[in-house]
Amino acid sequence: MKIKDSRIIITGGAAGIGAALARRFHQAGAKQIIIVDHEAKAAEYIAAEVGGLSVSIDVCNEQALKELVDRIELEEGAIDLFVSNAGTGKGDGEPWWATSASNDDWQLLWQLHVMAHVYAARACLPYFINRQSGWFLNTASAAGLLNQIGDAAYSTTKHAAIGFAESLAITHGDDGIGVSVLAPQAVATGLIGMANGKSDIAGVLTPEQVAQCVVEGLERGDFMILPHSEVKKFFTAKAENYNRWVGGMRKLRRQSIALNPESGIRLPVSQLKESK
16 A cells, blocks of 8 residues: 555544544655544644645444545545544443443444444445455554453454454455554553653554554555554464463453552553463
8 A cells, every 4th residue: 555646534633643644644645635533623733734634523423424435535536545543442430340331431432443444444345346446444452452451342342343354354355455454552642641642651652653653564565553563472472372361461450450449450461461
């Protein structure tokens, strides 16, 4: 996937990873970047910075996404890359059981982390298949390969996001369509309370570092883009011995509670220590 001269839609593009992707794609010579975000003013700001367009819609609304894709295809031209990036986290909440999050939170994360990807693909596929070209980049998380202690809904829906991306790649690779999944661990964004995008914490990447990994991964045609290299090692260890992996995660959860019993558990999986 070449970024130069491409028309790109980015959802959740007004801040964090989405905004960093917009800037990096602009630097790489993208033809046009469409910033999609529910925060209209922020979307306008980033769009102006990269000389693109801004659209404020709810990506959980399938009709709104379809109308967006149809409008861009009709009025602007062919979409080359759709970046389905919007996401959020909620946390399990008291009493910090795997079932503690409300049904509303579960449904929101399901809509945002899974169905928004489905809706985007459903809108783009007729155009992509007809042209025998086009690329999807779906933002998931290392939590979708590993887990996120303290947020069962986030972990579960990010697993599902990766499963859907696999289905897209398997089903439509022969249609000339590419699929990539972005699965970072901790990134300095508002999701982990670092909205300024700066980090001097080991293991926490800046959005700009993630965006650079994305450009490199897309140009290689990678399905799985892992900005944190240790994730591959952890995922391999998980596959080799699931029992040991679960035991290690339990240990990490106990350590986290001991360190900060009042705030739940949101430590990066990179802090997992080997545990027998």
